Amino acid sequence: MLFNTREFLLFFPGVVLFYFVLPKRIKNYWLLACSYFFYMCWEPVHVIYLLFCTAVSFLAGIVLDKNRDKKGNRAFLALFVAADFIPLFLFKYLGFLTESINTVLSGIGIKTLPGVSWLLPVGISFYTFQTVSYIVDVYRKETEREKNPFQYALFVSFFPQLVAGPIEHSHDLLPQLKKERPFSYENFRKGMITMAWGFFVKMVIADRISVIVDTVFDDPARYGGWFLILGTFLFSFQIYCDFAGYTTIALGAARILGINLTDNFKAPYLSGNVNEFWNRWHISLQRWFKDYLYIPLGGSRKGKGRTMLNKMIVFLVSGLWHGAAWHFVVWGALNGLYQLIYELIKPLFKKIKKDKSVFYVLWRAASVCLTFVLIAFAWIFFRSKNIETALEIVRSIFTVHNFHVLFDGSLSELGLTGRSLICAAVSLLILVVMDVMKYRDISVGDWILKRKTILRWAIYIILFTVILIFGVYGDSPEQFIYFVF
Secondary structure, three states: OOOOOHHHHHHHHHHHHHHHHOOHHHHHHHHHHHHHHHHHOOOHHHHHHHHHHHHHHHHHHHHHHHOOOOOOHHHHHHHHHHHHHHHHHHHHHHHHHHHHHHHHHHHOOOOOOOOOOOOOOOOHHHHHHHHHHHHHHHHOOOOOOOOOHHHHHHHHHOHHHOOOOOOOOHHHHHHHHHOOOOOOHHHHHHHHHHHHHHHHHHHHHHHHHHHHHHHHHHOOOOOOOHHHHHHHHHHHHHHHHHHHHHHHHHHHHHHHOOOOOOOOOOOHHHOOOHHHHHHHOOHHHHHHHHHHHHHHHOOOOOOHHHHHHHHHHHHHHHHHHHOOOHHHHHHHHHHHHHHHHHHHHHHHHHHHHOOOOHHHHHHHHHHHHHHHHHHHHHHHHHHOOOHHHHHHHHHHHHHOOOHHHHOOOHHHHHOOOHHHHHHHHHHHHHHHHHHHHHHOOOOHHHHHHOOOHHHHHHHHHHHHHHHHHHOOOOOOOOOOHHHHO
């Protein structure tokens, strides 16, 4: 069930209404049933894998807790983590591994292995990482193991963040689920305006500019040069608005139910360097990699060379997490390379940051632009079908000089009317203004909620009217990009 569907607009109010009128002792059972129904709306049989990961990690918590400080507990940890990863490996990586082996075998004239291709269960990467974090946290004694299997199942399957995050730590989410959460008008107001903003960036911005992005990237041989530069620029905003739109809706829905989830995005495209960008983009995933991969590898404790190696490993794994294909690995490697270069020039950034003159302002503006260009360039490999297509796009960007297509009416070939192009431009401008406010820790939502009733409701009506009029609709609503990961 997608957030941007009529079904969800019927489902969610029903969930909220019954949740707040039901007796306390069965509220979470209601949420658990609704969460499983929500997940089964995609492919009912895939609930088996959700149940499997839930059961394995719950059992792991019991075993690891009972064997605390005993010899062999680390072996139990490895066993349960490996078991938890089994569905993710089979559905996401077995086919990729087989294909890669076959490429090598065919190159030396050896008979290839049979191919493997299965439908990837939606959200499996997210809830697998969430359950693995619980296993490791119990082993590390950073969280108490959950004794109630239904409470734990709700932690794994809580529907607002189930299929595309944010990836929550058990010590953040489980205590909230256990507490009584009576209806709060303040939570309702904040949740509704948060959801409205999420729908705006998804349906008005992301789904609109996706038309141009799909047109250009699906036929790079026809739309070369500046068409591809424009497509790359717009894809950078499409993936941001699409993913941030999902998590913003999730944050709002959870807030209405009295739950605070991790804010996954904090104006990442205003970052002044690549390190800052990754501290502001998909924050819950970066936190997971830091806690469960980077620090166990040694983090920054073993010298600069080891630190750089650890960062590269993290970004290579991040590339594979996003997709089982070599172009995702290249995307991860490219972002890892950016990190290594930044690590070498970081002292220069720190020195210039102390300068509060006009030079620093200009440096900061140039750094933001350069960071955006570098991240956008890497997105080419993320968005392309394969490495060959990505390299073709890069070649075209640097060799085809057709700047005139931006002004001679050629953009009308890309699928959007002049009215829609203006709408996209204005919407992106609004997004930039809102991100500037967020970067400065100014909450526009809180500002709106403090206004007088007339002004506040005028803003509500305008926002919902804009979504209704300018949102992109259709018989098949646009799926969120991160659902395939």
